[in-house]
Amino acid sequence: MIAELDKKYLWHPFTPTDLWLAEDYRPVVIVGGEKSWLIDEQGNRYLDGNSSIWTNIHGHCNAAINGAIKLQLDKIAHSSFLGLTNDLAPILGKRLVELGANDELTRCFFSDDGATAIEAALKITYQYFEQNGQPQRKKFISLSAGYHGDTVGAMSVGHSKLFHHCYKNMLFESDEVMSPYCYRCPFNKAKPQKADARTYVQCGRECLSLVEKKFDANGDRTAAWVIEPRVQGAAGFIMHPEGYLQQSCAVAQSHGAMVILDEVMTGFGRTGELFAWQKEQVSPDLVALAKGITGGYLPLAATLVKEKLFDGFRGEVSRTFFHGHSYTGNQLGCAAALASLDLLIDADGERARKDIEAAFRAAHERFWQLTHVGDVRQEGCILAVEVVKDFATRGAFDAKLRIGARICEAAQKYGLLTRPVGDVLLLMPPYTTTKDEVNLMVGALCRAIAEVTENL
Numbered sequence: 001m002i003a004e005l006d007k008k009y010l011w012h013p014f015t016p017t018d019l020w021l022a023e024d025y026r027p028v029v030i031v032g033g034e035k036s037w038l039i040d041e042q043g044n045r046y047l048d049g050n051s052s053i054w055t056n057i058h059g060h061c062n063a064a065i066n067g068a069i070k071l072q073l074d075k076i077a078h079s080s081f082l083g084l085t086n087d088l089a090p091i092l093g094k095r096l097v098e099l100g101a102n103d104e105l106t107r108c109f110f111s112d113d114g115a116t117a118i119e120a121a122l123k124i125t126y127q128y129f130e131q132n133g134q135p136q137r138k139k140f141i142s143l144s145a146g147y148h149g150d151t152v153g154a155m156s157v158g159h160s161k162l163f164h165h166c167y168k169n170m171l172f173e174s175d176e177v178m179s180p181y182c183y184r185c186p187f188n189k190a191k192p193q194k195a196d197a198r199t200y201v202q203c204g205r206e207c208l209s210l211v212e213k214k215f216d217a218n219g220d221r222t223a224a225w226v227i228e229p230r231v232q233g234a235a236g237f238i239m240h241p242e243g244y245l246q247q248s249c250a251v252a253q254s255h256g257a258m259v260i261l262d263e264v265m266t267g268f269g270r271t272g273e274l275f276a277w278q279k280e281q282v283s284p285d286l287v288a289l290a291k292g293i294t295g296g297y298l299p300l301a302a303t304l305v306k307e308k309l310f311d312g313f314r315g316e317v318s319r320t321f322f323h324g325h326s327y328t329g330n331q332l333g334c335a336a337a338l339a340s341l342d343l344l345i346d347a348d349g350e351r352a353r354k355d356i357e358a359a360f361r362a363a364h365e366r367f368w369q370l371t372h373v374g375d376v377r378q379e380g381c382i383l384a385v386e387v388v389k390d391f392a393t394r395g396a397f398d399a400k401l402r403i404g405a406r407i408c409e410a411a412q413k414y415g416l417l418t419r420p421v422g423d424v425l426l427l428m429p430p431y432t433t434t435k436d437e438v439n440l441m442v443g444a445l446c447r448a449i450a451e452v453t454e455n456l
């Protein structure tokens, strides 16, 4: 009944219409959640393998976050942030700034989601240069196949061929640099091995030379280097080689450009540190945060910036940042975020992340037993498995076969819900996931990979 209503009235994001509407397609209807589990209308239970599209960090129906929202709801749900403040947002701003543990990121601009956090970062940077004596800095440089959200600005720095090509003429021009994707790098001379490609890559670090070249050519006209630190999620969980983040950011900053880090997916502990940039010596000028900020409960986002950027908007009224959203600083979102941050920095929370990381490491070998696994890569609590047609040549399956999607459909039967990016399969569960639950997820994914790829 609900599925029929859905098919009749709704339109889903990133969902091929005809596949969704096919008569024999029965979508899973989620009616409940409990820690790392999702429950459908028939009472079937599934492990939430991708944290409900990378958002949930402390599990579903978390007592502390539920309690904080309920408490806030009886006071007020929302009031405007234009010319007013509230009793939670400034506390959250302070906590986020302190969590960054970077004395230079001192201001927080709230918005609604990942795309708007990036959009704000781009516009702040652009306007900062425009009104502070460097109006020639109008260019943005970012990685190929990047993904920063679906608003026009976020798409413009995205360079995702599949997602963005149709909008090409509506986007502003931005410069693209090759992603440091060791497994598929054209400069990598190493033969495939059953190991994370970053550990056996043979190259001359050409990926960094390309960044240098781009900045040598355009550095003085560049406003910012925009990058998902260490892991490019929607590009296929491309994990960058050690040092790339630090060195590429150093190149950008040596040319006077800002560094905008998109921590929308990597933030709040996913990569093993609270933020991915803390794994390398980087001093970002702006950082976009969303998804896990509220524990995955409510749409709230933040752009953290250095004081010098904020100062660049002081003075005449005309220097104001004329940008904002109706739900900026929303109290329910702030209440959820504050409760979520408490859980995040708690010693138990840290231990839980370490346990997931270790359980994932122990699982690599199980994936390597499978003929069609080409790369297994891990960054903290993020595990990505790339399946290929031919291990020896790294040859991909024909995209029309939808191998990644079919594997995830098969995994549902074994109690796992996750979504692939092409033929890259992802496990990135809430931190409530136990070692036994990681093993269940890995088992379900291995069975599904074998079932789909070995019967072709």
Ligand SMILES: Cc1ncc(COP(=O)(O)O)c(C=O)c1O
Binding pocket: 113, 114, 115, 116, 118, 147, 148, 149, 150, 228, 233, 234, 262, 263, 264, 265, 266, 290, 291
């Ligand atoms: C790195 C990154 N940036 C930005 C976004 C956009 O976030 P949202 O979907 O909340 O707008 C995403 C979404 O997946 C993302 O992974």
